[in-house]
Amino acid sequence: MKSSSASRFVASVNCSRITQHGYERWALAVARILTAREDPRTMHGWSRAAGASESSLREWCKLARCRPKDSLDLGRVLRALSAGAAVSGRDDLASVLDIRDGRTFQRLMERAGILKMGGAPTMEVVLRANRLAINRKALTCLGRLLGVRCLE
Numbered sequence: 001m002k003s004s005s006a007s008r009f010v011a012s013v014n015c016s017r018i019t020q021h022g023y024e025r026w027a028l029a030v031a032r033i034l035t036a037r038e039d040p041r042t043m044h045g046w047s048r049a050a051g052a053s054e055s056s057l058r059e060w061c062k063l064a065r066c067r068p069k070d071s072l073d074l075g076r077v078l079r080a081l082s083a084g085a086a087v088s089g090r091d092d093l094a095s096v097l098d099i100r101d102g103r104t105f106q107r108l109m110e111r112a113g114i115l116k117m118g119g120a121p122t123m124e125v126v127l128r129a130n131r132l133a134i135n136r137k138a139l140t141c142l143g144r145l146l147g148v149r150c151l152e
Contacts, residue, residue: 022060022063022064023064023135023137023138023140024145025060025064026060026066026071026142027064027141027144028050028145029050029052029060030071030074030075030078031075031145031146032051032075033049033050033079034078034079034146036079039076039079039080039097039098040075040076041076041098042072043057043072046072046075057071064137064138065135066133066138067132067134070132070134071132071134073108073111073112073132074112074132074142076097076108077093077097077108077112077114077126077130078123078126078127078146079096080096081093081122081123082123110131111130111131111132112130112131113128113130114126116129117129123143123146124149127139127142127148
């Protein structure tokens with residue numbers, strides 16, 4: 001192929017249909033937090049829930065350009081929401097999350113974008129409004145995996 005025809009071919013490829021393995025691997029690891037029996041407060045707890053080593057989780061976060069702690073916190077908040085805790089308000093969210101200090105809970109709710117919300121938070125709103133250092137493409141991939149339209 002000549003370089004000009006190769007350029008046209010590359011330009012015609014629909015990038016949204018190309019699998020982005022780094023983001024998908026990260027999204028799957030975060031989604032597995034939602035099915036954890038207990039709140040995975042640490043990287044060790046997340047690795048048990050995801051069935052992967054801590055070093056693999058850290059590497060997947062790095063490839064998706066997300067901080068591991070922020071990824072874990074996002075998954076924990078989404079897990080609490082998926083458990084239906086948000087229906088009754090923040091007190092139920094606190095009971096689903098294994099947090100022993102009110103200040104820690106407040107900080108997590110602020111970073112997740114829940115404190116400024118009126119009404120019950122939803123996964124869609126948290127994926128869109130969170131203040132965690134999560135790459136936009138990674139959030140979109142996670143939303144797609146969870147069946148939630150967030151950034152598309």
